[in-house]
Each structure stands twice: as structure tokens, then as C-alpha cells.
Amino acid sequence: MSVATAHDDHHDSHDHGPPKGWQRWVYSTNHKDIGTMYLFFALFMLFFGGAMAMYIRAELFMPGVQLANPDFYNNMVTDHALVMVFGMVMPAAAGMANWMIPLMIGAPDMALPRLNNLSFWLLPAAALMLILSILAPYLFPGSGGPVNTGWTLLPPLSIQNGIGMDFTIFAIHMLGISSILASINIVTTILNMRAPGMTMMKMPLFVWAWFFTALLLIAVMPVLAGAVTMLLFDRHFGTSFFDAAGGGDPILFQHLFWFFGHPEVYVLLLPSIGVLGLVIPTFARKPLFGYKALVYGMGVLAVLGMVVWAHHQYTIGMSLFATNYFMIGTILISIPVGLMLMNFIFTMWRGSMTFETPMLFGIAIILMFSFAGVTGVMLAVVPADMQYHDTMFVVAHFHYALIPGAVFGLYAGVFYWLPKWTGHMYDERLGKIFFWWTTISFNITFFPQHFSGLAGMPRRIVDYSIQYTEFNMISSIGGFLFGLSHLLFLYIIIQTIRGGKKAPDKPWEGSQIGTPGLEWTLPSPPPFHSFTQAPVVK
Amino acid sequence: MNSDTPSSAGQLAAKNRKTIRRLWLVVLGMFGFGFAMVPLYRLACEVGGINGVAGTPAGRIAAASVMPVDTSRLITVQFDSTINSGLPWEFHPLERQKQVHPGQQVAVKYYVKNLSDQPIVAQAVPGVTPWQVTQHLKKLECFCFTQQTLQPGEAREMPVYFMIDPAVDKQYETVTLSYTFMNTDRDAAPKPEQHAAMTRRIP
Numbered sequence: 001m002s003v004a005t006a007h008d009d010h011h012d013s014h015d016h017g018p019p020k021g022w023q024r025w026v027y028s029t030n031h032k033d034i035g036t037m038y039l040f041f042a043l044f045m046l047f048f049g050g051a052m053a054m055y056i057r058a059e060l061f062m063p064g065v066q067l068a069n070p071d072f073y074n075n076m077v078t079d080h081a082l083v084m085v086f087g088m089v090m091p092a093a094a095g096m097a098n099w100m101i102p103l104m105i106g107a108p109d110m111a112l113p114r115l116n117n118l119s120f121w122l123l124p125a126a127a128l129m130l131i132l133s134i135l136a137p138y139l140f141p142g143s144g145g146p147v148n149t150g151w152t153l154l155p156p157l158s159i160q161n162g163i164g165m166d167f168t169i170f171a172i173h174m175l176g177i178s179s180i181l182a183s184i185n186i187v188t189t190i191l192n193m194r195a196p197g198m199t200m201m202k203m204p205l206f207v208w209a210w211f212f213t214a215l216l217l218i219a220v221m222p223v224l225a226g227a228v229t230m231l232l233f234d235r236h237f238g239t240s241f242f243d244a245a246g247g248g249d250p251i252l253f254q255h256l257f258w259f260f261g262h263p264e265v266y267v268l269l270l271p272s273i274g275v276l277g278l279v280i281p282t283f284a285r286k287p288l289f290g291y292k293a294l295v296y297g298m299g300v301l302a303v304l305g306m307v308v309w310a311h312h313q314y315t316i317g318m319s320l321f322a323t324n325y326f327m328i329g330t331i332l333i334s335i336p337v338g339l340m341l342m343n344f345i346f347t348m349w350r351g352s353m354t355f356e357t358p359m360l361f362g363i364a365i366i367l368m369f370s371f372a373g374v375t376g377v378m379l380a381v382v383p384a385d386m387q388y389h390d391t392m393f394v395v396a397h398f399h400y401a402l403i404p405g406a407v408f409g410l411y412a413g414v415f416y417w418l419p420k421w422t423g424h425m426y427d428e429r430l431g432k433i434f435f436w437w438t439t440i441s442f443n444i445t446f447f448p449q450h451f452s453g454l455a456g457m458p459r460r461i462v463d464y465s466i467q468y469t470e471f472n473m474i475s476s477i478g479g480f481l482f483g484l485s486h487l488l489f490l491y492i493i494i495q496t497i498r499g500g501k502k503a504p505d506k507p508w509e510g511s512q513i514g515t516p517g518l519e520w521t522l523p524s525p526p527p528f529h530s531f532t533q534a535p536v537v538k
Numbered sequence: 539m540n541s542d543t544p545s546s547a548g549q550l551a552a553k554n555r556k557t558i559r560r561l562w563l564v565v566l567g568m569f570g571f572g573f574a575m576v577p578l579y580r581l582a583c584e585v586g587g588i589n590g591v592a593g594t595p596a597g598r599i600a601a602a603s604v605m606p607v608d609t610s611r612l613i614t615v616q617f618d619s620t621i622n623s624g625l626p627w628e629f630h631p632l633e634r635q636k637q638v639h640p641g642q643q644v645a646v647k648y649y650v651k652n653l654s655d656q657p658i659v660a661q662a663v664p665g666v667t668p669w670q671v672t673q674h675l676k677k678l679e680c681f682c683f684t685q686q687t688l689q690p691g692e693a694r695e696m697p698v699y700f701m702i703d704p705a706v707d708k709q710y711e712t713v714t715l716s717y718t719f720m721n722t723d724r725d726a727a728p729k730p731e732q733h734a735a736m737t738r739r740i741p
Contacts, residue, residue, distance in 0.1 A: 111554050111557075112554070112558070180565055183561075184558055184561045184562070184565075187557070187561055188554050188557045188558055188561070191557055192550060192553050192554050192557060193550075218561055218564050218565055218568070219564065219568055220568070221565075221568075222565050222566070222567075222568035222569035222571075222572065223568055223569070223571060223572040224572075225569060225572075226568075226569050226570075226571075226572025226573055227572055230572075230573070230576075241576060249579070249580070252575065252576065252579050255575070255579065256572055256575060318588055319586075319587055319588045321588065322588040
């Protein structure tokens with residue numbers, strides 16, 4: 001009997017499609033299904049974190065405290081950041097990695113499919129934990145106030161916080177384990193699962209970008225996990241790692257946090273640079289300019305990104321030597337970043353460009369991310385930063401870095417790959433409307449914050465002085481428009497999944513110009529099991 | 539199934555295991571690195587002096603503004619405590635006197651306990667004898683700066699940090715620092731008619 005069963009199983013495994021119902025998703029070991037789940041999870045968190053942003057902008061519409069108490073406001077500021085960074089950008093990028101890396105390098109699946117399942121399913125649990133941390137003050141009255149520390153969780157405030165902080169710490173532990181497992185999986189896949197002939201220097205730029213991203217995550221996520229573990233010990237087990245009353249040093253937590261936190265910026269940025277490295281050559285119909293330089297540039301960025309963390313802490317009173325070192329290191333980072341942007345501009349130079357939605361996002365990223373780079377150099381300079389520190393100028397800077405740099409890159413990826421994922425073309429007219437709507441409203445939201453910041457408006461505070469009212473009103477109106485535009489994004493995605501013009505194997509004319517990714521050799525959508533026979537790259 | 543032959547599938551699995559083992563070592567190493575930073579950071583700060591502005595112009599100004607310690611003489615500081623009537627507290631210093639150099643930073647602790655079954659808010663009022671030394675005795679931190687609340691039966695040790703300005707005249711060799719704790723609840727304080735013998739200053 002066992003022989004017959006084994007034979008049947010063997011026979012089935014070649015022919016059957018995905019299992020039916022919920023088992024397909026909960027037990028999934030298929031990189032495409034897990035990628036899809038990652039992307040939907042990120043989409044959900046985009047609206048969750050976006051709702052918090054809408055509350056923040058509504059509260060800041062006028063001076064004074066209108067909607068809720070300051071603690072709740074600070075809680076929303078904290079969780080908006082945590083949700084957007086860990087719940088939205090990272091899972092969306094990981095979803096794209098899951099979907100596209102095996103297809104691009106000709107692997108049948110990720111190296112560790114069951115680990116892949118675990119890395120995804122840790123995320124909803126972590127999200128639940130994060131939601132509990134918001135609800136804790138109401139679920140357990142008397143357990144302390146909401147988590148109001150900001151996403152940096154700085155002690156001593158985070159040591160004094162209520163039970164909500166414990167939920168946040170556990171959420172970060174789970175998110176950390178999830179991304180470490182996913183990163184190990186991705187690095188192993190890239191190193192060992194490439195099709196014959198797909199050498200490292202032939203890999204599409206997106207794969208290289210994720211290679212560096214995953215290495216960064218493996219290096220810095222454990223440090224954050226260690227830091228929040230020490231925080232937990234300080235809170236409950238009587239240690240004094242950061243508690244000055246027991247001889248600890250709260251500044252040490254800042255160093256540990258930013259040792260993770262600064263490379264994290266590149267973790268968010270690099271996958272989008274990888275998407276740009278595919279989108280720009282496709283729509284300029286020219287091979288990528290300086291592929292090798294881009295790969296090395298990303299490597300330099302990853303290494304430099306790990307040794308400049310304390311530029312977030314100029315005001316803590318470091319010695320002049322240390323401050324100088326971090327300032328020079330930070331300014332050095334503009335070299336590899338500038339090189340990347342120049343490479344993309346030279347790729348477009350004299351290309352036959354067309355302006356489909358992904359390309360529009362690509363060009364907008366180059367423009368707006370450069371702007372964030374310029375304000376970044378301003379902030380890197382110590383005497384200037386002493387004034388800008390903790391003002392809305394910083395908020396404007398990092399939203400210009402992260403929304404074009406990370407989020408718009410993901411949007412470009414979504415529009416670029418939607419035809420491949422769903423087998424349908426999206427509505428180009430709606431895509432363009434979405435692009436202009438988000439880009440214009442994003443600039444209305446965040447551009448005025450440069451001015452209010454330079455005029456001295458502090459960040460992370462619920463109320464402000466009346467002279468900042470006009471800037472904040474403009475910012476809030478832009479913010480509501482920006483939030484609203486995402487309903488159109490949702491509509492476009494649902495519409496494309498449900499139907500539309502049939503997408504050919506190569507939906508874009510310039511699909512395979514540049515690096516020879518293998519994803520376009522498959523039909524759209526690709527079969528449930530792809531590359532079971534390894535293709536050969538010449 | 540993923541590869542052409544079983545042996546190459548086995549080779550791939552072995553190769554994957556090797557890669558994963560190395561990556562796990564990095565993960566564990568970096569987790570340990572976070573904890574290793576606790577002593578290493580302290581060491582780096584002590585040896586390299588990176589965690590401070592001591593070497594900077596601002597640091598030099600701050601250092602210059604600190605009073606020099608006058609080691610040529612010693613002043614005896616006596617600590618005294620009084621409870622105003624109507625305050626059911628126990629209150630005394632942990633040491634009665636201390637010999638200090640002018641300019642030296644000194645810490646002393648007072649013990650306080652609420653003997654009643656009520657939470658009580660009280661305020662300590664300091665006094666220095668001889669009064670000429672008052673302007674030279676600089677309190678850096680003191681429980682008398684704020685009101686103190688003690689729950690029923692609660693006991694506490696409260697610090698005072700102070701220093702004596704080296705500019706103080708040489709004739710003052712003994713100084714008394716005294717504190718009087720008063721109940722902030724005026725109703726709890728004794729009424730003049732109940733304590734006719736008590737002298738009170740009427741404002």
C-alpha cells in the first residue's frame with residue numbers, strides 16, 4: 001500500500017496545481033504564493049499606517065490639541081513609523097524578492113521553501129502584537145500609558161513605559177526573526193540556486209540589490225534584537241544596561257539602535273534601486289549604463305552605511321573627533337548614491353524613452369530622491385544639524401528619502417510586474433492619473449515641512465505655535481489628497497487582478513534590454529511551478 | 539525533483555546547509571556583538587574619551603567654571619533635622635557630620651518615614667548656621683527643592699548634594715545644615731488655641 005501511495009504522490013506532484021482553499025495559503029511553500037501574501041500584507045499595512053498618518057495630519061491641521069491626548073498622538077507617531085518601516089516597505093520588498101528572484105535567476109523556488117512560509121507567517125503575528133501594543137492601555141487599565149517614545153524606543157522613557165512597550169518589543173523580536181530568516185533564504189538562493197550560466201555578474205540589478213539588502217539585514221537585525229532584549233531585561237529583570245540609576249548608559253541604547261537604524265535606511269532603499277535598475281533600461285530601451293559600477297556602488301553603500309550611524313546623535317555630546325568622523329563618513333555616502341543616480345541618468349541619455357507609469361515613477365524617484373540627498377548633506381554637517389535636529393526639516397528630509405526612495409520604487413515595481421504577476425495589463429490611463437496624483441500631493445504634503453522646520457517647528461509634538469499654521473494646513477491638505485490617492489491604487493490592483501487586456505510574455509517592448517533576467521521567458525502569469533528543469537543561460 | 543538527478547539534489551542541499559550555517563554564525567555573532575558593546579562601549583569611552591565634550595572648547599569652558607577644590611583646609615559640616623509639629627514623620631540624617639574641603643562635592647542622605655496611616659505631602663525648609671555661610675553653601679540637588687509625598691508607612695532615603703564655595707571666610711570652621719519638615723496641609727497643622735504655649739509668627 002505504501003508503495004502505491006508513494007507512487008501516487010510522485011505522480012501528482014508533477015501535475016497538480018495549488019491545493020484548494022485556505023490550505024494553499026497557510027501551508028504554502030510556493031515562492032509565488034508567499035510573495036503574493038507578502039505583497040497583500042504590505043498593502044494592508046500601507047492602509048493601516050496610512051490611517052495613522054491621516055490622524056497625525058488631521059491633528060496638526062490647526063494649532064492646539066483637537067482630536068486626542070498628546071500621549072495618543074505620540075503613540076500614533078511611533079506606530080506609524082514601525083508599521084510603515086517593518087510592516088509595509090520591508091514586506092513589500094520581500095514579496096517582490098520572493099516572486100522575482102527565483103524567476104530571474106532560473107531557480108525552481110527559494111532555497112528553503114518551508115522557512116519561507118515561517119518568515120511570512122511570523123508577520124501577521126507581529127502585526128497583531130503591534131496592534132495589541134496600541135490597545136494595551138485600554139484593554140488592561142492601569143497597565144501604563146501608550147507607547148509614546150517614537151520608533152527609536154529611547155530609554156529612559158521606554159523603560160518607564162507601560163505594558164504596551166512589552167508588546168512592541170515582542171513585535172520587534174518577531175519582525176526581526178522574520179526578516180533574518182527571509183534574508184538567510186534569499187542569500188542562500190542567490191548564491192546556490194542560480195541556473196547554469198547565470199553568473200553573479202549577469203544577475204539583474206534587482207537581485208544584486210536584494211543580495212546586499214539581505215546581507216545588511218543579517219548583520220544589523222540581530223543587534224536591534226539584542227538592544228530591545230536588553231531593554232526588556234531592564235524593564236522586568238532588574239538589570240541596568242540603559243538605566244542610569246543602576247549605572248547603565250542610555251546613550252549606549254542610542255548607539256545600538258542607530259547601528260541598526262542607519263543600515264535599515266539602505267535596507268529600505270536598495271530594493272527600490274534594484275527596481276529602478278530594471279525599469280529605466282526597459283523604458284529607455286538602452287542597456288543599463290555602468291552595471292558593474294552600480295553593483296560596486298551598492299556594495300560601497302552597504303559598507304559605508306554600517307559605519308556612520310552616529311550622525312543621528314550629534315547633539316548627545318560626543319567628542320569632536322567622533323563627531324568629525326561621523327560627519328565625514330556621512331558626506332562620503334553621497335558619492336556612491338550620486339554615482340547610482342548618474343548611472344540612471346546616463347542610461348536614459350539618448351534612449352528611446354516612453355513614459356509608462358513605472359518609468360514616470362522612475363524619473364520622479366531620481367528627481368525627488370536627489371532632493372532628499374541634498375537635504376541629507378545639509379543634515380550631515382554638524383553645525384547645521386545642531387539647528388535642524390528634531391525639527392520638521394528632518395521629517396521632510398526622511399519622507400523625501402523614504403517615499404520616493406523606497407515607496408515609489410515599490411510602486412514602480414508593482415506597475416512594472418503587475419502584468420507578469422496577474423497576466424493582465426493594468427489600465428495605463430489610471431496608472432498615470434495615480435502617478436500624477438501621488439507625486440503632486442506628496443510634494444504638497446512634505447515640501448512646506450522644510451520651511452516650518454527651518455523656522456523652528458519641533459517634530460513629534462502634538463501642538464505648535466500659531467506662526468506655523470499656514471504651512472501645516474497646506475501640509476495636511478496635501479496629506480489627505482496623498483492618502484486618498486491610494487484608494488485609486490487599490491482599485492487599479494483589484495481591477496488588474498480581475499481582468500483586463502491579456503499580457504504577453506514580454507509586456508514591455510524593452511523588457512530584456514540590459515541584464516538577462518529569465519522572468520520574461522515565462523508566460524504571464526508564470527505557471528505554479530516554474531523552472532523545474534533548470535534553464536541554461538548563454 | 540528540483541534537479542536533474544538525486545545526487546545533484548543532495549549536493550545542492552549540502553551546499554545550502556553550508557551557506558546557511560555560515561549565515562547563522564553571522565546572525566549569532568552580531569547578536570552577541572550587541573551585548574559585547576556594553577563593556578566595550580564603556581571601555582572605548584574611558585580610553586578614547588569619545589563620549590564627552592571634555593576636549594572641546596565648550597568642555598574647557600565648562601571645566602574652568604567648576605570650582606577648584608581647596609585641599610588646604612577642612613570644614614566640619616553638621617547635619618540637623620527638625621519636624622514641625624503636626625507632621626507625624628520620622629526624619630533624621632544618616633550621618634551626623636562630615637569633614638569636607640571647600641569646593642569638594644559632597645553627598646549626604648536623610649532618612650524619612652511616614653508614621654501615620656494617611657498619605658502626607660510635606661516640604662523641607664533648609665537653614666544654614668552661621669547665616670554668613672548661607673551664600674557659600676551651594677546645593678546642587680536637594681529633597682528640599684520639591685514637595686515630598688509619603689504614603690502611609692512609606693520610608694525613603696533622600697540625598698542632598700552640595701559644596702562649599704572656597705571663597706568662604708577662613709573663620710568659619712564648623713557649619714550646620716539643618717532641615718525642618720512642614721506639613722503642607724494647613725488644617726493638619728496645630729491651631730494657636732490648641733497650643734497656646736507655642737509661639738507662632740503671625741504674618
